[in-house]
Amino acid sequence: SAVISQKPSRDICQRGTSLTIQCQVDSQVTMMFWYRQQPGQSLTLIATANQGSEATYESGFVIDKFPISRPNLTFSTLTVSNMSPEDSSIYLCSVERDRVGYTFGSGTRLTVV
Amino acid sequence: GENVEQHPSTLSVQEGDSAVIKCTYSDSASNYFPWYKQELGKRPQLIIDIRSNVGEKKDQRIAVTLNKTAKHFSLHITETQPEDSAVYFCAARGTGTASKLTFGTGTRLQVTL
Numbered sequence A: 001s002a003v004i005s006q007k008p009s010r011d012i013c014q015r016g017t018s019l020t021i022q023c024q025v026d027s028q029v030t031m032m033f034w035y036r037q038q039p040g041q042s043l044t045l046i047a048t049a050n051q052g053s054e055a056t057y058e059s060g061f062v063i064d065k066f067p068i069s070r071p072n073l074t075f076s077t078l079t080v081s082n083m084s085p086e087d088s089s090i091y092l093c094s095v096e097r098d099r100v101g102y103t104f105g106s107g108t109r110l111t112v113v
Numbered sequence B: 001g002e003n004v005e006q007h008p009s010t011l012s013v014q015e016g017d018s019a020v021i022k023c024t025y026s027d028s029a030s031n032y033f034p035w036y037k038q039e040l041g042k043r044p045q046l047i048i049d050i051r052s053n054v055g056e057k058k059d060q061r062i063a064v065t066l067n068k069t070a071k072h073f074s075l076h077i078t079e080t081q082p083e084d085s086a087v088y089f090c091a092a093r094g095t096g097t098a099s100k101l102t103f104g105t106g107t108r109l110q111v112t113l
Helices: none
Strands: A004-007 A010-013 A019-025 A031-037 A043-050 A068-072 A075-080 A089-097 A101-104 A108-112 B004-007 B010-014 B019-025 B032-038 B045-051 B056-059 B062-067 B072-077 B086-093 B101-103 B107-112
Touching: A004 A089, A019 A031, A019 A089, A019 A108, A031 A075, A043 A068, A043 A075, A043 B101, A075 A089, A101 B032, A101 B045, B004 B086, B010 B019, B019 B086, B019 B107, B032 B062, B045 B056, B045 B062, B072 B086
Parallel strands: A010 A108, B010 B107
Antiparallel strands: A004 A019, A019 A075, A031 A043, A031 A089, A068 A075, A089 A101, A089 A108, B004 B019, B019 B072, B032 B045, B032 B086, B056 B062, B062 B072, B086 B101, B086 B107
16 A cells, blocks of 8 residues: 655644645655544545645635645645644545555644644 | 445444444445544554445455445444454545545444453
């Protein structure tokens, strides 16, 4: 399965600041997905990142709050901007591989204080 | 968009018993249905998946069934063991260019001795 390196693994941030999460895949993939998992909840898709085009955001998520970069086919970043305590969650990146399915990075546990 | 419902939200079984988790989906064009196991503090791990052209798939103690007509699919775990205790998520992939997964709300499985 795809090896996905995600960092940071956790962070504690002050409200009003921003955090950028990085996701590196061991081989080229067309799409990368960013999810949020609030405590005790399921996974909610934030956006889909394609290389060379703007990310596609799901309902309830906007680019100003969650800007995404996808500079090449193995890397993506998600920024959580102007953070508030409600942004405290686990953020996960994911990729799809033929015959392997969708795999996830190890996640970033964000706490906003 | 796709909507996935999952039941039950919690399930407690005795070691050696079987566990069944059920999901329904709304998009009749959905074509891929994975199941994930998430242990506390870890990333979701794909345990089994099924595609829309297959009715049943089995992997050792785990099986998944799909009823396309009724738009539901189920996870079956036989001979449960304490290490099966985790949160399980079903998901469905709709059609279209995004190839995104929509997740169910999760089932917390507790296997007791």
